Amino acid sequence: MRTLSHFINGQDVEGKEEKYTDIYCPNTGTVQARAPLASTETLARAVTAARNAQIEWASTNPQRRARVMFNFKTLVEAHKDRLAQLLSSEHGKVISDAQGDIQRGLEVIEFACGIPHALKGEYTEGAGPGIDVYSMRQPLGVVAGITPFNFPAMIPMWMFGVAIACGNAFILKPSERDPSVPVELAKLMIEAGLPPGILNVVHGDKEVVGGILDHPEIKAVSFVGSSTIAQSVYERGARAGKRVQAMGGAKNHGIIMPDADLDQVVKDLLGAAFGSAGERCMALPVVVPVGDETADALREKLVAAMKNIVVAPSQDPNADYGPVVTAQHKKRILDYIELAISEGAERVYDGNSHPIAQDNQGYFIGPTFFDNVTPSMQSYQEEIFGPVLQMVRVNTFNQALQLASEHQYGNGVAIYTRNGHAAREFARRVNVGMVGINVPIPVPVAYHTFGGWKRSSFGDTNQHGMEGVKFWTQIKTITQRWPDSADENNNGFDIPTMG
Numbered sequence: 244m245r246t247l248s249h250f251i252n253g254q255d256v257e258g259k260e261e262k263y264t265d266i267y268c269p270n271t272g273t274v275q276a277r278a279p280l281a282s283t284e285t286l287a288r289a290v291t292a293a294r295n296a297q298i299e300w301a302s303t304n305p306q307r308r309a310r311v312m313f314n315f316k317t318l319v320e321a322h323k324d325r326l327a328q329l330l331s332s333e334h335g336k337v338i339s340d341a342q343g344d345i346q347r348g349l350e351v352i353e354f355a356c357g358i359p360h361a362l363k364g365e366y367t368e369g370a371g372p373g374i375d376v377y378s379m380r381q382p383l384g385v386v387a388g389i390t391p392f393n394f395p396a397m398i399p400m401w402m403f404g405v406a407i408a409c410g411n412a413f414i415l416k417p418s419e420r421d422p423s424v425p426v427e428l429a430k431l432m433i434e435a436g437l438p439p440g441i442l443n444v445v446h447g448d449k450e451v452v453g454g455i456l457d458h459p460e461i462k463a464v465s466f467v468g469s470s471t472i473a474q475s476v477y478e479r480g481a482r483a484g485k486r487v488q489a490m491g492g493a494k495n496h497g498i499i500m501p502d503a504d505l506d507q508v509v510k511d512l513l514g515a516a517f518g519s520a521g522e523r524c525m526a527l528p529v530v531v532p533v534g535d536e537t538a539d540a541l542r543e544k545l546v547a548a549m550k551n552i553v554v555a556p557s558q559d560p561n562a563d564y565g566p567v568v569t570a571q572h573k574k575r576i577l578d579y580i581e582l583a584i585s586e587g588a589e590r591v592y593d594g595n596s597h598p599i600a601q602d603n604q605g606y607f608i609g610p611t612f613f614d615n616v617t618p619s620m621q622s623y624q625e626e627i628f629g630p631v632l633q634m635v636r637v638n639t640f641n642q643a644l645q646l647a648s649e650h651q652y653g654n655g656v657a658i659y660t661r662n663g664h665a666a667r668e669f670a671r672r673v674n675v676g677m678v679g680i681n682v683p684i685p686v687p688v689a690y691h692t693f694g695g696w697k698r699s700s701f702g703d704t705n706q707h708g709m710e711g712v713k714f715w716t717q718i719k720t721i722t723q724r725w726p727d728s729a730d731e732n733n734n735g736f737d738i739p740t741m742g
Contacts, residue, residue: 244275252443267570294385306359316352316353388416403432412440452476468491473490497683498669504659505537510548513563554600570606583613615636655676
């Protein structure tokens with residue numbers, strides 16, 4: 244059985260931990276590896292390595308830092324199949340989905356390759372008599388990322404790619420459920436030319452999270468997880484004087500107008516609601532058809548299409564999705580299904596009847612579809628994070644708009660329509676951070692920015708794109724004057740002006 248190590252200062256580090264956590268194979272329910280849970284001493288060792296390496300890295304010119312990113316991208320692409328297999332074995336994603344996880348992370352690495360341009364400041368010549376003003380973006384120092392289980396490649400690359408390109412040193416605390424790929428990515432960064440100490444991986448549980456949030460030398464923390472924990476991370480980090488971005492949960496809605504192409508809607512919904520077993524913060528677990536005629540037609544088409552969904556072990560090339568990540572998470576999803584039934588929702592399609600869901604070895608749940616869900620139901624209000632689709636019927640466009648806008652989460656939303664005016668009005672008025680128009684999962688491209696509203700995000704700055712550059716840097720503004728030695732200067736007691 245494999246035993247993982249921390250990765251500190253460019254080397255595998257065993258540490259002095261006595262506690263380990265098991266890493267399960269979601270396909271079989273068996274233990275396949277174990278990872279250490281770091282002590283405060285191990286975290287301190289990682290921070291020291293990062294601090295010692297960061298000063299020289301920050302002084303390395305941006306184009307040289309960009310070359311490391313170019314090399315890293317090439318290496319990840321060369322190892323993509325191996326990484327996808329490893330990711331799939333620990334998470335339970337099918338191979339194609341695991342490859343997509345890696346590819347979306349690489350897109351942010353591609354953005355980071357352009358860091359020389361992104362770090363350019365502003366310059367004003369002649370702001371006053373002989374006075375010029377300019378600004379520069381400088382790294383924060385030692386920073387950290389705490390990443391979730393559902394995207395073990397993408398989200399770490401979203402964080403460390405931009406942070407390191409900006410000149411910071413990075414401490415990564417990956418999910419203890421599937422931590423192997425983050426370690427492999429860190430090793431590839433070293434192979435790409437990154438100096439030891441700039442990217443360190445420390446495994447751990449809530450004790451290490453607390454250590455990261457409290458450590459005085461860690462200047463910024465990026466977090467992705469549930470909203471309850473995200474709020475706690477934000478508040479604790481802010482109290483410690485850190486810059487914090489904490490991304491939380493979601494309950495994304497798909498609004499289906501009467502003029503929508505229902506065949507396209509069904510095709511998109513199958514992937515958006517059930518892909519990756521619904522373990523995505525940008526999944527589409529709520530569909531909102533406008534009018535009973537639209538709802539009835541959509542329901543009929545959905546049920547017919549759901550019969551063709553293939554749930555199988557993640558290594559099966561024919562699988563549409565595989566198991567969920569752990570036995571505990573499977574129980575949580577099943578509890579929500581039972582809750583929805585008890586609340587009066589109509590279970591139209593029973594995922595528990597799927598043959599593989601009856602196997603007690605792996606963590607499989609078949610696709611489940613509920614109709615006649617109402618906004619007052621707890622199962623609607625909360626994030627299920629599994630292969631469960633809920634239909635909430637409304638009569639008008641404004642009711643659909645209100646439903647998405649008033650939900651506690653505001654990560655993503657989609658509208659399906661052929662009406663340009665309806666789409667424009669919806670995008671302008673909806674109280675949600677990311678909007679798709681005939682696009683089911685509106686995750687922005689890497690040179691834009693990712694982030695939700697309301698309880699989906701805590702902090703003022705989004706991930707990647709220029710918002711990411713702003714988060715991982717601080718701006719310095721310089722006002723300079725180089726007077727001619729013959730100039731007569733005032734006595735220096737007056738307030739300087741630019742007039």
